[in-house]
Amino acid sequence: MTFKLPTLPFAYDALEPWYDEATVKIHHTKHHQAYTDNLNKAIADGNIEVSSIEDLLQNLDKVAMPLRTRVINHGGGFYNHNFFWESLAPVEKSTPSAFLKESIEKKWASFDAFKEEFSAKALAHFGSGWAWLVLNKNKELEIIDTHDQVCPLSLGYEPLLTLDVWEHAYYLKFENRRAEWIAAFWNIVNYGAIEDRLKKALTK
Numbered sequence: 001m002t003f004k005l006p007t008l009p010f011a012y013d014a015l016e017p018w019y020d021e022a023t024v025k026i027h028h029t030k031h032h033q034a035y036t037d038n039l040n041k042a043i044a045d046g047n048i049e050v051s052s053i054e055d056l057l058q059n060l061d062k063v064a065m066p067l068r069t070r071v072i073n074h075g076g077g078f079y080n081h082n083f084f085w086e087s088l089a090p091v092e093k094s095t096p097s098a099f100l101k102e103s104i105e106k107k108w109a110s111f112d113a114f115k116e117e118f119s120a121k122a123l124a125h126f127g128s129g130w131a132w133l134v135l136n137k138n139k140e141l142e143i144i145d146t147h148d149q150v151c152p153l154s155l156g157y158e159p160l161l162t163l164d165v166w167e168h169a170y171y172l173k174f175e176n177r178r179a180e181w182i183a184a185f186w187n188i189v190n191y192g193a194i195e196d197r198l199k200k201a202l203t204k
């Protein structure tokens with residue numbers, strides 16, 4: 001099985017002014033492409049049987065070391081970026097539905113309180129990694145962070161939303177000001193995608 005870099009669900013400039021065209025283009029065509037290529041190399045080198053990227057990341061113990069590290073890094077990089085792009089939408093489409101708001105407000109005091117906790121987790125994350133809204137094994141919403149390219153699927157979670165806090169995701173526009181990147185992100189969240197993922201995860 002060979003993986004292909006997915007086409008973005010929007011134009012490179014569609015997230016302006018919150019996420020600039022140059023960063024989106026480099027992030028997709030250079031960084032995401034490199035993870036895709038390196039994942040394919042790891043699969044070929046190890047002659048690994050793969051049915052899907054999700055299955056691969058949920059069953060890392062079936063991949064022998066040291067190949068497993070390459071699958072974690074590049075398989076995670078491939079999946080996490082697919083998931084990240086699908087978590088974003090142009091600002092005019094970025095409004096949470098009643099279902100999603102109610103689900104969030106069952107867990108947090110308010111929708112803003114959820115955003116504050118997610119933002120704090122993303123800001124406090126040390127080094128490269130990701131902030132996530134996930135559904136845990138008890139079907140409860142939870143905010144987590146993962147290091148480098150570790151994917152929540154490998155930890156038993158169902159991912160619902162993610163934010164890339166690797167410097168490559170924001171440095172060109174925001175330099176070292178991660179807090180500004182996080183604030184911009186909330187304008188371009190694809191809430192419809194989160195709701196779809198949540199509904200699917202709740203029925204699994």
Ligand SMILES: [Fe+2]
Binds near residue numbers: 031081166168169
């Ligand atoms: Fe990235």
